[in-house]
Amino acid sequence: MTEFLTGLPYLPLLILATSLGIAPVIFVLDDAHARARTALNLSAAAIKVALVIWLSWQVAQGTEYSLQFEMLPGLDFALRTDPLAVLFMALSATLWLLTTIYAVGYLEKGPHRSRFFGFFSICVGATVGIAMAGNLFTFLLFYELLTLATYPLVVHRGSAAALKAGRLYLIYTLSGGLMLLVGTLWLSVLAGSTEFVPRGIVVDLTDDHAGTLQIIFVLLIAGVGVKAALVPLHAWLPISMVAPAPVSALLHAVAVVKAGAFGIMRVVYEIYGIDTAQALGVTGPLAALAAVTIIYGSIRALGQDDIKRRLAFSTVSQVSYITLGVALASPVAAIGALAHLIHQGLMKITMFMAAGNLAEELHIKKVSQMNGVGRLMPGTMLAFSLAALGMIGVPPLAGFISKWYLASGSLAENADWVIAVLLGSSLLNAAYFLPILHRAWFLPPSGTTDSRLPTRPKIGWMMAGPPLGTAALVLVAGVLANAPFSPLEWTRFIVSREYTE
């Protein structure tokens, strides 16, 4: 017994507990104890960031924690802290802290805050579980937990529109979850394991079961593709924008879609192995689907006047950069894909928080109302602009780095068509983001004469700070891309594991 206790991987378990463990306490602390609740929530988030930093240091030194016990005969509940897990955990931990600060400011005096922050914590706990899952079975558990815990957040406002969006969200994600379940089940029967192993577990089966493996691949990718918003499984994402801004920011721009993209990585790299997947002929169609999604999302974003919907379609497009980089089967493109997991998260969360500030303080929800907002809310719009330029791929911002690696990877693989996709997408990015910047900075505020500006709204530091913080990270991740512990350096570390012979 004592051996069992000393053998427990306390660090990963603590990281999981910082969000899953505090959720019940948050549920119980009602508005009369709002200060205690906020203090608990923020300190848990801060502790988590510290723990993840410590963990990443340990993992960089070569330590790997793992926890494993049998849940069903032959199927283990397994947690493991490989570098890929740390990458995703670092993203979710950092952004959880910033978004929680933002959400406290944003939801000030709103109803049902205990419920909101409780489920918010469970969501972040689920993403940590997804990151640390040591096999597809455990991944599935946390993937479904994420679905369940996000639903109350999507319908948080409790209006008819929110419930309609929630219903669609559930239909999509639970159907996807069922696909994933069947795929996982079939895989475990066929391969006898669902463990994530660098270079995959199905190499020996390709001769006899190629057809079955292709079907399972489709099932698994369909399952995780729903959350990654791959066309045609993306319709839930724009509609879910009815949720409060912090939810759109952290969950729909980062956690949920990234859980899907992360799942695609695990399936391609560590269930099938990139060579086996290529041999089965499944990476080509996946790359094509990702390319279609990139272009489709960008084109649809052009036509949206609602700011959050435009951002949502942009997310559809941008997340598929990750899928594209994975499917290209080039180590360099893979670096770009993994870096984009972080970079896109930083950029998109900035834009959603900025959009939330506009909606909350100026009641501006449409692009056409944004004339002159740069003068009214310069800090917020500065953050927004940096992120938008990063999305377009302007050097030296973070988005440029990922696009650069994606492009050089596809050149190395002689996949020239990808360059066309990337260029086209960047042009489209510019076409839907630059007009916003133009309106915000160069046009006078609508409804006022030029000489007199309406007074600037006073937003608290809790809402003003986080987008500026993440915008600064966008800049830092780009400028210091080659520094140790930058997202880019870390992804090189990971890719060296997946691709070394």
Added chain:
Amino acid sequence: MIPQIDLAAIDWMLVPVLAPLLGAIAGFVLPRAATAAGMAGLGLSAVGSAAITAQVRTGAAPSTAIGGWEPPLGIVLAADGLTAAFLLLTVVLTLAIGTTRALTPAPARGAAIFWPLMLLLVAGLNGAFLSTDIFNIYVTLEVAALAAVGLAVLTGSAAALRAALNYLLAGMLGGVLILLGIGLLFHAHGRLDLAGLAAVAGSAPSDGIALIAIIAGLALKAALFPLHAWLPAAHSNAQAPVSALLSALVLKAPLYVALRLWVGVLDPATASGTVLGVMGAGAILWGSVQALRAERLKLLVAYSTVAQVGLISLAFGLSAANPAAIAWTGAVTLMLAHGLAKAAMFMAAGRIVEEVGHDRIAELDRSPRRPTLAQFSFALAAISLIGLPPTLGFAGKWQLMEGAVRADAWIWLAMAMAGTLLSVGYLSRVLVGFLRFDRVRGAVGEHQGWTLADGPPLLLAVTAFGAGLFATHIIALLAAGAPLGQLPGAMQ
């Protein structure tokens, strides 16, 4: 220093039957002390069940011949892993339901008679779980059925009386069918102990008819589609703790017996497995559609039981039709999961009705009163019934689906998936209302209306939610004593 008691030296086999029986008698004689006598009876029965489970886990196959009479004449009580699992389910559910009842202000009607009836029910069920001959099983099932009918009429409303009458008739008809089968078996083989029957079953031409009669009788008692018509009214019109008992526990006894006979004794042909599967599929579809249409909360929960019995039957059929499928442990896991989740759900529904004042699903979200804790329990139980990870329902469904994949039985897999999606459909009708507030007139706060009585359903729901993580231990317990190979009480 605590004195060491050798558990194996004590004969625990009679305790789970006699303790509740004595509790029932005490409660009947002394109505004022009914609650105390009832809880004492349940507690003692819990100790006995736990001790038997401990013995089963060590690999011993405990058995007792009452009065020293051996079969075929005497009555033998015996336990293996399967028995232990159901004894434990009974303990957990009855303690939770009893505690809820004790914490709730007693309703005007039937307050005194509730405890004796419930204890009699427990004695009957435990007797059926421990019995090793089929006539004894029949008798104990009938005792349980009569007590259940008594509980169902406690509300005293006209609807409840009508429903209970149908319940009684269905139970009696089922009993008659079982007795007919037993008569045929006894006529052909001259013995009724399961182990003896297992050796000779199938050798007489009438065995096929006997099997059909017994399984039909059990299907009627278990409300397997299309023999389910009595269930929705009987379960939805009873008091909440009674609904929980009927739906979560009483229904499991005929299913348990069916599993014992079906896979262990009577060696069914493949075709009959398919029949059970088809009936199960019908139950899933019909129960789900009716649950989608139900206007009242408790009726919806009752129809979900019809669908869930179908899912369990699907697992039965799969085990029988494809021996390669390892689905019978899935069937048992589903039964245990349904027991925990459905008891939690009925009691939570009862609390919601109590707070809100009505159980019309469409108008639940108009109420400014929200019993948050009961709603939370309801939601957790719903997640387990749907079969999302990591719940016990998920563990059961996973085994069922794994069996289907191993046996290449894709239609069965598709049915299990359809059942999952349908259950999302009807349960979300209720869950969505919990989060909706735009139709409420007046101010709404959080954390309204919770009482101590919310505790037991919450515990049950949390257990159903989390127990899936430890499913491998449950399955190991089921395999102890090789329940389906060597039967309890087999006297070599």
